[in-house]
Amino acid sequence: MVQTRAAHSRLGRLTLTAALVALAATVSAPGAHAAALPSVVPVAETPTLHDDEAGGNADADDPAIWRDAADPDRSLVIATAKEGGLRVYDLDAREVQSVPAPTPPGPDDAPGRFNNVDLVHGLRLSTGRADLAVTSDRGNDRLRVYRVDPRRAGGPLVDVTDPKAPPVFSASQQETNEQRTAYGLATWTDPATGRGYALVSQRERTRIGLLELTANPDGTVGYRPVRTLDLPASFRLPNGTDWSPCAEPGELPQVEGMVVDPANGTLYAGQEDVGIWRLRADLTGTPHLVDKVREYGVPGTYDEESEECVAGADPGFGGERLAADVEGLTLLREADGDGYLLASSQGDDTFAAYDRELSDRNEYEGGFRVGAASATLDGSQECDGAAVLNEPLGRRYPHGLLVVQDGHDTPGATERPSTNFKFVDLGRVLDALDD
Template sequence: MKTRNSRPRVLSAAALGAAVAVAATTLAAAPPAGASDRFHDGLPGVTPRAETAPVFDDEEGGNADADDPAIWRNAADPDRSLVITAVKEGGLRVYDLDARQVQAVAAPPAPGPEDAPGRFNNVDLVHGLRLSSGRADVAVSSDRGTDRLRFHRIDGGAAGAPPTDVTDAAAPRIFTASQEEVNEERTAYGLAAYTDRRTGRSYAVVSRAGTTEVALLELDATSAGTVTYRKVRTVALPAAFRLPGGGSWSPCGEPGELPQVEGMVVDTRTGTLYAGQEDVGVWRLPADLRGAPRLLDKVREFGVPAAYDEESDECLPAGEDPGLGGARLAADVEGLTLLPGGAGGAGRLIVSSQGDDTFAVYERGRYADGFRVVASGELDGAEECDGAAVLDAPLGSRYPDGLLVVQDGHVSPEDDDREATGFKFVDLAHVEAALGERRS
């Protein structure tokens, strides 16, 4: 079972050269903590304030692979706020604002000897969900290993008190009809949870691995104090695209795989879903999945002919670049998160451009700026970032202006050649300063 990037990436001489240049620049950059510096591509670099201990994706490390974060604010005591993260077969890991692990939740065991265990891919939050015991904040996770959602009530910031599992035992599979289908891994993948401002009802938008499918699920509390869901509707994003002058293009992938979606976020003010189709770009569509999707931006590799090579497990160029791609995103498109408070009150969409280790910022539907998370002292930067989460509310003395948490796909130095991943904590004030927006 692949861990970091389940789809082969298109390799080219230009891409390899750019990657080497980016790596060299990042290694050479070590500005003071919180400072910004401009790189060869004109993007500022911001430095992390803290980082979690690495997790390792092997039997010795518990098959943990850092993927996606969510930030929970403790309204009664903001200094005791938490960062809840999905680490796949490692379950959920919960950190305090110093990036120290304080809680852990194991993924569900395999239902049978031939079955895969639970595998938490993405995590998000629903605030004030009405349970039989009262309203509560709940962490929602997409469990790729069982094709279900998992729900954990957040009981506070006390160390050693893990979130309480409130998943209804009868919660259905989302996309598959049997355990045999689950084992084929075409299961729940990306996730965005939200509450409709008009109706007060809570939902999760879930994507399916290896396909273009996206499903809308309505969350429902039971009389027993648990949470389940029902499927409202499913849509499929495009898998093939018409080209100017005739013909069509589809992103390269393993045989039988379609260009999947993972990173997603909902702007509840406008009822808009932003969905990152990894090898295509960023879509926007109504959060209720009614209406036509529209491409906000495309990856640079859009339209480039490529063919899957079984021996290398990579997609190799099969023709000239027709120049149809965008200028800001390098496949894969990964973590998406929303930062309110742009010009005129418009929200800003932050997108992880995994292929070049940058983050693109969009405002009012257009590219506005970008940045990198770079090394400083003993803290390295963020490379091949999967998930990202931002919160612009005060988080006590450590982050009075808010916090950005990003996954780091290559924690340095790696231990004994094991794949090491983790999360970086970035002061949001430093991001705002790097983007040229000073707080009053």
């Protein structure tokens, strides 16, 4: 069964990630840097999700923040829960809608699995302009599209996916079942043409695809491929040797976290075990590596029996601020054109901030962690996705909002895998970065 293979693959990935985190602690010694960073605390958290049969195989991953311009207090957070589909939360972090992932087409096929989500604002449909939530369905290798209708009874999300939408990367259902499928996602609207796009990464590969969103006469939304770009899988080090991140056989260093700066059409892409890339959102031109993870250049050999990497000596070619994996990327835009690129440094439970201005080459501006607010409201550990909105959101968040995934929702947790999302007052983050 594909579900069994997928579960085994996920388990292997978790084992390997744990090994790399241990490697970061012993080889690259990130503790001093992380300990020196300021801590901000969340204001609220969403209900706990459990990635087991009793919890509906729901696993919090990636959020997006939708602002209700008519009534900012009624703004929403739309978030993926993998096999649990989508969750929609109000600003008190209460669930207002649960959207299931699609059922598998056959008994031996992979189920729907929503990985990342992003928003498209004001796309012209046959029914008028609409805001859309676009999500990558890793299980079916497709994009799914939902119109945001905040006044709709029963929940704000309405499925408008073209039922004929093709796979993003797979040529057959068999390839889809192997799960080298649509993974990370970021949306982008070209200001020159008004056309909406989705940038989608491929799981266990270095490929990023550019898809144009297309509006159909019946009100549904499809997509068509424009071009693809492959990031490097191997790197020449200053000592003249070639290096690739340690991984299970056949896996290449994948990308997940992505975000586009709408002001200049710049895509930032997090290659999990390598670092953060900057490139054009239309996937033309040459990518530039903004920053590297600490583990960059550390040789490793994958041991089949233990499902762990055996590390060699650190040659000292890695970065100083990111501990693998690089995960959620989000853009904090300020009114004067300044702002920050925020990146989740999953290996040491911190967040790094880089200058948004290209003229400054995205210089590192500081970092922070999301710590516990109380005995019952913990912080964020091993964060996957993150989203930020630097606009007033009513009385709860007049300075804006940062939402981060928590990979270990700890208070009251049992042995069950427990995840959720933390809501952080953006004013606290800006104060921490200004200190």
